[in-house]
Structures are given as structure tokens and as C-alpha cells.
Amino acid sequence: MASHAARQAAYAELVAGLLDVRDVSAQERFDIEVERLVDLGLMTPDVARSVRLLQRHSVRAVVEHAQVVLPATLMALEQAHREQWMANEADNDVDHSSEQYYPEAIAPFGDVADEMPSEVADEMPDDLTDDVTDDGPVDLTARRLLVAGLTLLPDP
Numbered sequence: 550m551a552s553h554a555a556r557q558a559a560y561a562e563l564v565a566g567l568l569d570v571r572d573v574s575a576q577e578r579f580d581i582e583v584e585r586l587v588d589l590g591l592m593t594p595d596v597a598r599s600v601r602l603l604q605r606h607s608v609r610a611v612v613e614h615a616q617v618v619l620p621a622t623l624m625a626l627e628q629a630h631r632e633q634w635m636a637n638e639a640d641n642d643v644d645h646s647s648e649q650y651y652p653e654a655i656a657p658f659g660d661v662a663d664e665m666p667s668e669v670a671d672e673m674p675d676d677l678t679d680d681v682t683d684d685g686p687v688d689l690t691a692r693r694l695l696v697a698g699l700t701l702l703p704d705p
Contacts, residue, residue, distance in 0.1 A: 556627070560620035568612050579604060 551559075583600060586592040592600075 553624075557620055557624055560623045561616065564619045564623075565616055568615060576604070576608065 580601065583592065583597045587594055587597045
């Protein structure tokens with residue numbers, strides 16, 4: 550099973566990537582409007598610069614908050630879902646060794662190998678099992694490339 554740290558890192562990279570490709574058209578409109586106000590003489594250049602800096606700081610604060618809170622929230626949701634699934638399985642007293650056992654649904658956040666009957670997991674090739682150990686830093690290049698390939702959709 551992938552380590553907690555590796556899963557946390559994956560969620561952090563996903564959130565960071567999604568935030569990196571966010572729509573900045575509102576910021577561009579804001580800058581245009583501030584510049585218009587300066588051109589009309591309704592705002593001084595110094596006030597415009599201060600307002601832009603405050604706006605940028607506000608956006609950065611929200612992004613930083615999301616980068617801290619969302620990965621932990623996703624991990625908590627995953628854990629809660631896994632615990633609920635396991636509790637339901639225990640309540641149903643399902644015999645996991647039976648050849649007739651097939652889960653009705655696979656948990657959307659759970660580890661698939663944990664939810665498969667043991668005989669199916671045993672038939673999996675060694676390179677597909679989740680016997681991952683935490684051997685140090687995880688290379689997140691593939692995850693970054695996946696997130697970088699996401700495209701920004703304009704608001705309807």
C-alpha cells in the first residue's frame with residue numbers, strides 16, 4: 550500500500566497543479582478597471598499600486614490556504630470513506646475467502662488491492678501490487694506532467 554506521506558504528496562501536487570491552472574481573467578479585468586480609474590483621475594497611481602498589491606496578496610493567501618487545507622481534507626475524506634466501507638463489510642459479515650465474493654462497488658478513494666478478494670490480489674503481477682515502502686523522496690514528475698496537461702475551461 551502506498552505510504553501516507555506519498556498519498557499526501559500526491560494530493561498536494563494535484564491541488565497545486567489545479568491552482569496553477571486557475572482562470573486569471575478576473576485579475577486581468579481588475580487590472581484594466583484600476584488602470585481605467587487612474588486614467589480618469591479617480592485613483593492616483595500610488596493608490597492603484599497599493600490596491601493591486603493588496604489584491605495579489607489576497608489571492609496568494611487563498612491559494613496558500615487551499616494548498617495546506619485541501620490535501621489534508623482529501624486524506625481525511627479518504628480515510629473516513631475507507632473506515633465506513635470496512636465497517637459496512639464487518640456489519641455484513643462478508644466471507645472474503647469465498648469465490649462468490651465480489652464487492653458491489655469499489656471505494657472511490659480506497660486502495661483497490663485492499664478491497665479485492667485475496668485470491669484476486671494474489672493473481673496480480675508483482676509490479677502491480679501495492680507493496681510500496683517509503684524509501685525516501687517520491688519522484689513527482691509524472692504527477693506534475695499529468696496536472697500540467699489539464700486545460701483551463703472558461704466560465705460559461
